[in-house]
Amino acid sequence: MFLYLLLPSLCLGQRFLQADETCYGVILDCGSSSTKTTIYSWPCRTSKIYPLTDITQESQQLKTSPGVSTKYPDEIQAYLTPIFEFINSKVPTTQKEYTPIFMGATAGxxxxxxxxxxALIDEIRKQLSMSGYLFQNNNWARIISGQDEATYLWLGVKYLLGNTDGSLITIDLGGASTQIAFKVDYMQYESDIVTLKMPDEEINLYAISYLGYGNDQARDAVLAKSIIGTQVISPCYHQGYSSQWTYQKVQYSLSGSGNVEQCQALIQSFLNSQCRTVKDELCGINTIDQPQLPSSYSIYAISGVATIANFLQLSTFKLPQLLKQAQEFCKMSWSQVQGNTTYSSNPYVATNFFLSLYVHQLLSIGYNIPDTMDINAPLVINSQTPSWAMAAVQYQLAQVDCDLDSSVCQELILNLMIFFCLMVFY
Known part of the structure; x- marks a missing residue:
């Protein structure tokens, strides 16, 4: 009788140990210009291990504009309603209570x-805790530091690439900030070094974020240099372009003069870097010393960099190639841009004049990337959109027991309890 009851219990336990049921995790990446909601999936955990995202399956993603930082607390419930509708449509009802939901707010x-x-974070926490999804504590919804953002992105790209030795430089360009991260062999820049304890090694990562140097913030700062009264005649917009621009609650009449050299000079002044103008291998943005980039490392630049590279029909490029493509686009008049169906269909085409030149200046003068290095700017890696969010989900879940987020783990625990009870009883 004991063996008769024991065998089914062991078989059940073995089934769950080898289970391939799919579990889910949700993260809201609250940036300055939008909220990106991503639903990741992985084989359900049966122990407290690092939950590895299934990179063979494209993640479900929703982009909601504008960013949550533009809202007030009493608007958060309405803001999150379509986001919850999207999540509900993708996550099976039976998995809802086991599906962790996180929120990370960045530079905005x-x-x-x-x-x-x-006040905004408190309201978001309230709504997430009432959502029916797994929301364990307030740390699951917070403002993450720029250094965390840089570190998580590096870890996420490393995982997607299967880059085992960490010979990788990652660069992110958002709306309000930009980040760079890469492995170093020394601790000279202690405040910017993150020590990662990996399963098989300890990594010293140089990770830094520059708040105010994201695409939107930089564009406003550069435009402000051309204010005359209530008018702005900007070299960073196409010749013939005209619109209204609101800056610090004042509305200006904006028109473009389309001058590449003048726009580059304004951007260089804004970046406040001596790279390329003086021989200093440690130069960086706003005169902050940056370690020299290892020439043997691979560079992966995402978000704003990947967006403009894709717009200019580039995927892997050297800086001279990027500049050439940017100059050809910027030399077009606004009427020529509007007459080009490839360009005119892009909802952000008006600001791509600035973005194309800013990305070149940021990478060359800001981050001091040599003209000889290849820059990879993928929109996806192994069917996944590269972002800091993936590594953040994996890292956070690795801190908790699997019975919280895995029905398989719960069933396994139950069957083990039955097994031990039978042993005692018989």
């Missing part, structure tokens, strides 16, 4: 007054 929230940002 870092720029807010502390009282407003705290």
């Amino acid at each position: 929230m870092r720029l807010l007054d502390i009282n407003k940002s705290n």
